[in-house]
Amino acid sequence: MHRRTLLAATAALALGTGWAAAQDDPVKVGFIYVGPVGDGGWTYEHDQARQAVEEHFGDAVETVYQESVPEGADAERAITQMALGGADLIFTTSFGFMDPTMNVAERFPDVKFEHATGYKTAENVSNYGARFYEGRAVIGHIAGKMTETNKIGYIASFPIPEVIRGINASYIAAKKANPDVEFSVVWAYTWIDPAKEADAAQALIEQGADVILQHTDSTAPLALAEQAGNVIGFGQASDMAEYKPSPRVSSIIDNWAPYYIDRVQAVMDGTWESQSVWHGIDEGMVEIGEMTDAIPEDVRAEAQDIADQIAAGEYHPFTGPINRQDGTPWLAEGEVADDETLLGMDFYVEGLTGEIPN
Amino acid sequence: MSGIDPILLLAALMVGSTPILLAAIGELVVEKSGVLNLGVEGMMITGAICGFAVAVETGSPTLGFLGAAAGGAALALLFGVLTQFLLSNQVATGLALTLFGLGLSALIGQAYIGVRPPPTPRVDLGPLTDLPVVGRVIFGHDFMVYVSLALVVAVWWILRRTRAGLILRAVGENHDAAHALGYRVVLVRLAAILFGGACAGLGGAYLSLIRVPQWTEGMTAGAGWIALAIVVFSGWRPFGVLVGAYLFGGVSVLQLNLQAAGVAVPVELLSMSPYLITILVLVVMSSRSRTALGAPASLGKAFHATT
Numbered sequence: 083m084h085r086r087t088l089l090a091a092t093a094a095l096a097l098g099t100g101w102a103a104a105q106d107d108p109v110k111v112g113f114i115y116v117g118p119v120g121d122g123g124w125t126y127e128h129d130q131a132r133q134a135v136e137e138h139f140g141d142a143v144e145t146v147y148q149e150s151v152p153e154g155a156d157a158e159r160a161i162t163q164m165a166l167g168g169a170d171l172i173f174t175t176s177f178g179f180m181d182p183t184m185n186v187a188e189r190f191p192d193v194k195f196e197h198a199t200g201y202k203t204a205e206n207v208s209n210y211g212a213r214f215y216e217g218r219a220v221i222g223h224i225a226g227k228m229t230e231t232n233k234i235g236y237i238a239s240f241p242i243p244e245v246i247r248g249i250n251a252s253y254i255a256a257k258k259a260n261p262d263v264e265f266s267v268v269w270a271y272t273w274i275d276p277a278k279e280a281d282a283a284q285a286l287i288e289q290g291a292d293v294i295l296q297h298t299d300s301t302a303p304l305a306l307a308e309q310a311g312n313v314i315g316f317g318q319a320s321d322m323a324e325y326k327p328s329p330r331v332s333s334i335i336d337n338w339a340p341y342y343i344d345r346v347q348a349v350m351d352g353t354w355e356s357q358s359v360w361h362g363i364d365e366g367m368v369e370i371g372e373m374t375d376a377i378p379e380d381v382r383a384e385a386q387d388i389a390d391q392i393a394a395g396e397y398h399p400f401t402g403p404i405n406r407q408d409g410t411p412w413l414a415e416g417e418v419a420d421d422e423t424l425l426g427m428d429f430y431v432e433g434l435t436g437e438i439p440n
Numbered sequence: 441m442s443g444i445d446p447i448l449l450l451a452a453l454m455v456g457s458t459p460i461l462l463a464a465i466g467e468l469v470v471e472k473s474g475v476l477n478l479g480v481e482g483m484m485i486t487g488a489i490c491g492f493a494v495a496v497e498t499g500s501p502t503l504g505f506l507g508a509a510a511g512g513a514a515l516a517l518l519f520g521v522l523t524q525f526l527l528s529n530q531v532a533t534g535l536a537l538t539l540f541g542l543g544l545s546a547l548i549g550q551a552y553i554g555v556r557p558p559p560t561p562r563v564d565l566g567p568l569t570d571l572p573v574v575g576r577v578i579f580g581h582d583f584m585v586y587v588s589l590a591l592v593v594a595v596w597w598i599l600r601r602t603r604a605g606l607i608l609r610a611v612g613e614n615h616d617a618a619h620a621l622g623y624r625v626v627l628v629r630l631a632a633i634l635f636g637g638a639c640a641g642l643g644g645a646y647l648s649l650i651r652v653p654q655w656t657e658g659m660t661a662g663a664g665w666i667a668l669a670i671v672v673f674s675g676w677r678p679f680g681v682l683v684g685a686y687l688f689g690g691v692s693v694l695q696l697n698l699q700a701a702g703v704a705v706p707v708e709l710l711s712m713s714p715y716l717i718t719i720l721v722l723v724v725m726s727s728r729s730r731t732a733l734g735a736p737a738s739l740g741k742a743f744h745a746t747t
Contacts, residue, residue: 126553276647277660277663281693289700300654302651305652436702
């Protein structure tokens, strides 16, 4: 009896809101990827989230994606094609897709667009990004506590704010945990080139680094750390669980699934609105992968505590006093960095050596 | 500079250069027979995934390398059939082979993402590895480093000192004359193409099984093109290939070491130094002697018995 009432009520509701029509005609969600879905890092995680959307909504959605779309003029063609193909919502998942997305959005006012890691919005274009620096503060703390040589190697990709922010955040946390810590940064000028990443890791290990942090996407540095024996590292973008429990002692995982599900739901409900979000550990977009037993228990607890405080909004990884590299003050005692400065970060904090290439 | 240990650097250089060296020595033989195969990158990446797949399925890195050689050779066979029997344009076919190899490897690789291959042990040379200086540099590597060096010597010896090498060079210098003498131009070239493919496959597998070790789409990241440049750089001489590969690998490793050691040189300069030095050496060489003479005279020309 109860069930029957429920069914009847649902049916009435469905007819009333036009949901039945949507049932027949699933919401079509498109994804534009910058790399192959098998890159094991950035695009892989976006595609995992796409699959999560399919799983969550079942027949109510249809997803399409195009991988390895170059950033540039061709992106506009790819996005246009997807919009013409009847997509209701399109996620463009790389910084370089920003202007193409804006251009296409202008011509398709009825299609909703979501652009990752950019800064432009329009009536039908949102942008979203993740506060990876929060995760870097957590692993920076572990790195600072666990290094015995006090030398931490950092494999950086390109000198853009995102990467510089990561170096600063992990350095500040590591320095707090261990005042003697030193960072060596190597710029690899690539997001993914396993051979080069391996060479970079080897160079850092030979220089005495016993913790390797990476902002490149392959597991090559972890493989080198394993060969070296007493070196640890962290998973980047995805969990890299195959190197557990050591050298991979924890990881920073990009988890786009909750956001994607949320936004698809909004389109279904007709409540989608343009917005600009930057989510972190709190919203689940940045996840700290399992901390293994290779980390001493007290350090694990401290790291978890930092993550919890960041999630609760009680602690910001960029809290003053912090000076810039040249010694000029940036943040006063207790002051917290504003998002604008963080988004455009182009300087090292005090204590880091070397120069940021232009 | 003080922080860099030259011995460790030398050892790292040998490992870092091996993929390029393997691919380049294979391409040298191909070009010596008068065929220009621009598909090195495609054959490398195909070898990388074939070797990876075989090693994972069988648990044996040695079988993996054999599989890689077979995979690279299979792709090269396609090139051979197209260019030698159907007389297609070598440059266009080679470029297509690279694109095809990249796509094919991605397809085969779907099931191998995030998988760890069986480890390839270092060759255990007992007390030799403990010798000062030379121990680490000469006796501390995995077997493929020695295979690559042996290949260079073997190629040099066969090309210079044997009848087979003489025939191969004759075919590359003047295929009409070689044909008139009764040599099977197409078969000789096909054999060279297969050898080149197998070597490129080994180079790719060195990346996916030893250097990295993992499978990632597009993981050769242009190493095949560097190998092609090194063949020109060497003036088509086997030991020139060795010098070229180690020089390029050496500068690549050195620039990362300089960064890691915190030497105050602009990073941009360091990053482009391997390419800069390659160009520089090419310019110096071509101005000093007529390197063009080193190129096989029939390089890139199609051969048909009736013409």
